Amino acid sequence: MSIDLSQFFQVFFDETEEHLLALETLLLGVDRMAPVGEDLNAIFRAVHSIKGGSATFGFNDMTEVAHVLENLLDRVRKREIILTEEMINAFLEAGDVLRMQLAFHRGQGSVDPDAVQGVQEKLTALASTVGSDSNPIFPVEHASVSVFSGGIKQKVPEPVVQNDPGYGFFDEGQDFFESIREVKPEPDLGYGFFVDPVSSAEVFPVPSSEPVGAGQDSVGSGVKTDPVPERVSWGRRAADRVGTDPSIRVKVEKVDQLINLVGELIITQSMLMQASGPLEEVRHESLKRALGQLERNSRDLQEAILSVRMLPISVVFNRFPRLVRDLAGKMGKQVELKMLGEGTELDKGLIEKISDPLMHLIRNSVDHGIEMPERRHRLHKPSCGMVTLNAYHQGGAVVIEVSDDGGGLPRDKILSKAREQGLPCHDAMTDAEVWNLIFEPGFSTTDQITEVSGRGVGMDVVKRNIHQMGGRIEIDSTVDLGMRTIIRLPLTLAILDGLLVAVGEQVYVLPLISILESVPLTSENLRTISGDGRLLQVRGEYVPLVVLGEKFPVPGDRSLFPENPPIAVIVEAEGHKVAVCVDALLGQQQVVIKSLETHFRRLVGISGATILGDGRVALIVDPAPFVHESRFPQAGVV
Amino acid sequence: MMNQNNPTPAVTANEFLIFTLGSEEYGIDILKVQEIRGYETVTRIANTPDFIKGVINLRGEIVPIVDLRVRFHLGDIRYDEFTVVIILYLVGRLVGMVVDGVSDVLSLTPEQIRPVPGFTATLDTHYLMGLGTLDQRMLILVDIERLVKSEDMALIDKTANE
Numbered sequence: 089m090s091i092d093l094s095q096f097f098q099v100f101f102d103e104t105e106e107h108l109l110a111l112e113t114l115l116l117g118v119d120r121m122a123p124v125g126e127d128l129n130a131i132f133r134a135v136h137s138i139k140g141g142s143a144t145f146g147f148n149d150m151t152e153v154a155h156v157l158e159n160l161l162d163r164v165r166k167r168e169i170i171l172t173e174e175m176i177n178a179f180l181e182a183g184d185v186l187r188m189q190l191a192f193h194r195g196q197g198s199v200d201p202d203a204v205q206g207v208q209e210k211l212t213a214l215a216s217t218v219g220s221d222s223n224p225i226f227p228v229e230h231a232s233v234s235v236f237s238g239g240i241k242q243k244v245p246e247p248v249v250q251n252d253p254g255y256g257f258f259d260e261g262q263d264f265f266e267s268i269r270e271v272k273p274e275p276d277l278g279y280g281f282f283v284d285p286v287s288s289a290e291v292f293p294v295p296s297s298e299p300v301g302a303g304q305d306s307v308g309s310g311v312k313t314d315p316v317p318e319r320v321s322w323g324r325r326a327a328d329r330v331g332t333d334p335s336i337r338v339k340v341e342k343v344d345q346l347i348n349l350v351g352e353l354i355i356t357q358s359m360l361m362q363a364s365g366p367l368e369e370v371r372h373e374s375l376k377r378a379l380g381q382l383e384r385n386s387r388d389l390q391e392a393i394l395s396v397r398m399l400p401i402s403v404v405f406n407r408f409p410r411l412v413r414d415l416a417g418k419m420g421k422q423v424e425l426k427m428l429g430e431g432t433e434l435d436k437g438l439i440e441k442i443s444d445p446l447m448h449l450i451r452n453s454v455d456h457g458i459e460m461p462e463r464r465h466r467l468h469k470p471s472c473g474m475v476t477l478n479a480y481h482q483g484g485a486v487v488i489e490v491s492d493d494g495g496g497l498p499r500d501k502i503l504s505k506a507r508e509q510g511l512p513c514h515d516a517m518t519d520a521e522v523w524n525l526i527f528e529p530g531f532s533t534t535d536q537i538t539e540v541s542g543r544g545v546g547m548d549v550v551k552r553n554i555h556q557m558g559g560r561i562e563i564d565s566t567v568d569l570g571m572r573t574i575i576r577l578p579l580t581l582a583i584l585d586g587l588l589v590a591v592g593e594q595v596y597v598l599p600l601i602s603i604l605e606s607v608p609l610t611s612e613n614l615r616t617i618s619g620d621g622r623l624l625q626v627r628g629e630y631v632p633l634v635v636l637g638e639k640f641p642v643p644g645d646r647s648l649f650p651e652n653p654p655i656a657v658i659v660e661a662e663g664h665k666v667a668v669c670v671d672a673l674l675g676q677q678q679v680v681i682k683s684l685e686t687h688f689r690r691l692v693g694i695s696g697a698t699i700l701g702d703g704r705v706a707l708i709v710d711p712a713p714f715v716h717e718s719r720f721p722q723a724g725v726v
Numbered sequence: 727m728m729n730q731n732n733p734t735p736a737v738t739a740n741e742f743l744i745f746t747l748g749s750e751e752y753g754i755d756i757l758k759v760q761e762i763r764g765y766e767t768v769t770r771i772a773n774t775p776d777f778i779k780g781v782i783n784l785r786g787e788i789v790p791i792v793d794l795r796v797r798f799h800l801g802d803i804r805y806d807e808f809t810v811v812i813i814l815y816l817v818g819r820l821v822g823m824v825v826d827g828v829s830d831v832l833s834l835t836p837e838q839i840r841p842v843p844g845f846t847a848t849l850d851t852h853y854l855m856g857l858g859t860l861d862q863r864m865l866i867l868v869d870i871e872r873l874v875k876s877e878d879m880a881l882i883d884k885t886a887n888e
Contacts, residue, residue: 352786594770640772687820688781688790689882691771697781697788705769705781705788 097193100141102337104150104190107134109406111183115176116409128165131179135161138186150189153204156211157182163215178210180410340436343396350390351680351699357386358701394583397437401479401488402430404443408450412475415454422472423458425450432479434486438577441557442488445550449490449573450475452546457494457571467568469493482576485559485601491572497523497565505531523563527551555712558584558601576601584681586698586708588674589657591637595706597679597698598668602659602711609633609654609669624656624667631658634714635669639693640707661712668711681708742858744830744865745812748800752825753832753858754870758814762828765809775880782822784813790881791822792874816871821881823870832865834858839867852876 111134118127139154157179163169185207191197357379364372364379405427416423434442458464458473465471478489499522506513506525513525525531529548554561558578565571578584578601586597607613607626615623615630622633633656656667679698684691684707695710742753768780768791777796781788791811795803811822839856853873858865874881 348786355783355786642770642772682786682788684781684788687787689880691773694771697769699783699786699788703783704767705783707769707771 097145099337100145101190101194104138104141104186107138108183108187108190110134112180112410113406115179115183116413118171118176125165128161128171132158132161132165147189147193149199149204150186150193153182153185153189153208156208156215160211160215169215175214178207178214182207182211338396340397343393346393347397350386350393353386354390354680355699355701355703357382359703362702395433397435398433399436399439400430401432401434401439401442401486402427403439404446405430405477405479407443408447408477411447411450412454415451416458419455420460421454421458422461423454424472424474426474426476427478428476429479432481432486434577438486438557441553442575442577445553445575446477446488446490448546448550450477453490453492453494453571457492457496459495486577488575488577489572490575491570493570496567496569496571497526497563498567502526519565520563523565526563527561558599560601583678584698584708585676586679587657587676588700588706589636589655589670590672590674591640591670592642594640594642595674595700595704596636596640596670597677597706597708598657598659598711599695599708600676602661604658604660604665606655606657606673609656613656624658626658626667629665631665631667633667633669634717636709637669637671639714659711659714661710661715664715666711666714668709668714679706679708740835741831741833742865742867743812743828744832745810745825745828747795747798747826748802750800751829751863751865753834753865753867754812754814756831758816758870760813760815760820763811763813764807765805765811765824778880779824784820784822787820789813789820789822791824792881793824795824795826814870814874816874819874819882821874832858832860834860834865834867 111131114127114131114134118124118131135154135158139151139158142148142150142154160169160175161179164171164175185204188197188203189199192199360379361383364375367375369376408427409425412423412425415421453475454473458475459467459469461471464473473492473494475492476489478491480487499519502522502525503513503515503517506528509528509531511525511528511531513522526547527550531547551561554575554577560576562574562576563571564574584597585600587600587603589596589598605626607624609624613625614633615625617623622635623630624633625631635654652672654669654671655673656669657673658665658667660666679700681696682698684694684697691707693710693713694707696708697705698708700706741756743756743759744751744753746752766782768782770780771778771790777793779791779793779796781790783789793803794800805824808827809824810826810828811824812828814821814823838860839858841856842854853869853876855867855869858867
């Protein structure tokens with residue numbers, strides 16, 4: 089009855105990846121001086137699961153590493169040995185090795201046998217060296233535990249063991265005990281001082297039957313501890329508590345299919361609305377009411393389904409504490425990473441794509457931004473630098489800020505470097521324009537190329553990636569106070585906030601995120617240069633003007649809105665402004681983005697299409713090529 | 727001469743959807759046809775050849791519409807309630823094709839299909855599978871996949887073509 093295990097490989101890979109991530113997060117979060125029992129248990133459980141899984145699927149190399157790691161962790165968990173910084177580093181390294189092995193089994197990359205060997209040796213060495221001086225096993229904590237919950241502990245195991253039903257007294261005690269175990273102790277229960285001990289009390293006395301003293305005895309004697317049944321039950325019990333938030337794994341395509349179907353539903357619904365428009369309100373009241381209900385329901389449905397694709401940004405952020413820690417360690421800097429708004433949700437597709445640009449920005453901040461401790465000291469700054477990641481919603485966009493309190497961008501250096509590389513620049517440029525120079529391809533200011541960053545490929549890639557996501561990036565910097573990079577992203581890739589504009593009979597959608605303002609076009613604010621170069625004058629500023637109807641000429645009636653003056657919509661793309669002239673503004677709407685390329689081809693100046701309420705197709709305009717064209721007219725993009 | 731360079735492709739299909747363009751009758755492999763629908767207003771797309779009428783919303787998919795009458799310069803182009811769009815499903819892509827009318831679904835035996843003689847016409851013989859003969863009718867059998875994917879149709883990105 090051989091079962092083909094390979095069908096479960098994917099599940100194992102996914103789960104192991106999650107375990108590894110959890111392991112890393114927990115390790116970084118653990119307070120070395122006062123490790124919380126629950127954290128240590130969670131770390132142990134993660135490794136234990138990896139070991140179990142890899143053994144089941146026959147990935148013995150992973151099992152070996154996980155086994156050594158598990159042994160050491162088990163002893164830490166039981167407080168036989170004290171957690172040291174060195175150990176955490178070794179654990180993290182072991183996690184990396186496991187990840188490498190996992191990637192190898194997935195058919196990506198290869199395994200470095202030296203690293204595997206090295207980590208195993210390191211872990212074994214740690215287990216043997218620390219074993220001897222492991223005597224001070226938090227005696228104080230234990231004392232406090234017995235003082236605090238002694239009364240309960242003496243009594244509780246008894247009713248459990250004897251299972252004597254008659255005594256309400258014991259039941260009450262049990263309830264009380266349960267309440268401590270299940271509910272996280274309120275601060276007033278332990279007066280702050282007892283919080284940690286309580287959680288360790290959770291771990292120690294629960295397996296009952298074993299008095300607290302026995303645990304202490306085993307500390308002195310046991311270097312090698314075999315798995316005892318209690319250990320399993322600890323894990324279980326804690327796992328039950330975690331498992332109160334059940335989830336299922338669903339393929340992304342299925343979710344996307346749902347999103348598409350709901351999009352269809354919305355369109356059909358708005359077609360119904362339109363069709364019912366001319367109907368008399370009084371005679372068709374029930375129909376109208378039902379249609380109103382349908383509209384609300386389908387909007388709710390759309391919102392709910394879109395939220396399925398939304399993930400908290402912590403998924404990305406969680407990778408960075410490790411990165412910062414490693415980088416800072418490597419460069420002898422002290423850096424603290426502060427993360428805010430990790431619960432901010434954005435589309436899964438964006439989550440995947442934002443990771444690399446963010447990593448790059450953080451690397452830059454740690455490498456170039458934060459100064460060495462001595463220099464910081466001289467500047468009267470705390471020797472420990474601070475890199476802050478902040479995510480929040482603003483309007484219909486998600487804003488992610490990466491800031492540091494380092495040296496800031498050196499204006500002069502950037503300018504001289506730009507000149508060296510032949511980039512267009514002059515001394516009178518505003519700061520914002522100077523900062524934008526670092527987004528130019530091939531630009532790098534570091535005098536020496538470090539392992540971390542400074543190869544000059546970077547900021548331009550970051551900018552390009554952000555643009556591909558439909559986002560914007562800005563820099564704010566002050567010398568010696570630090571710099572801040574602000575990324576604005578749309579909430580999702582599937583939906584766009586758009587401004588519907590009319591050009592003749594055609595309806596186009598302009599992405600709202602790139603629109604700055606709209607002004608009516610009059611003979612007063614329209615200026616020309618040598619007859620055909622048209623400029624729009626807005627509050628003393630001149631903006632190149634493109635007429636959408638000329639860029640996208642289609643045969644058809646142009647004078648649909650003869651009584652209205654044309655409107656100039658000022659859009660910004662790639663940091664430059666351009667005024668797009670349209671016949672009329674029709675309204676603002678969230679539109680579902682559809683790809684033109686699925687059945688057609690890419691069109692310059694068009695980023696996609698959408699379906700309007702009446703079922704017609706409207707094209708979504710991508711203003712970037714207009715900006716390009718107005719800046720480099722000889723290229724003639726459109 | 728086209729025949730020598732490109733021998734007539736082996737005709738595998740034996741059922742053809744017959745449609746009319748002007749006074750001519752054309753046939754395409756019926757397995758490539760997804761559905762037939764009436765002509766509806768399209769969204770025009772600028773900077774494309776005139777035979778690309780635009781795109782329509784086909785149950786949520788954005789599908790380009792090509793007018794073969796314009797493509798083959800068959801005059802008298804009207805859009806009315808009888809104008810028909812054949813939606814083709816070709817290697818994962820949907821394309822709508824405007825024709826004057828759909829007349830038949832016919833089975834043709836290999837004997838009924840004659841090779842195409844070399845001649846010059848707006849329709850490159852390259853895209854023809856052969857000429858079907860049925861009584862006195864001549865059916866122009868088009869390799870529709872080849873035609874739609876051809877570069878001068880401008881329907882597919884050059885990179886995607888290869």
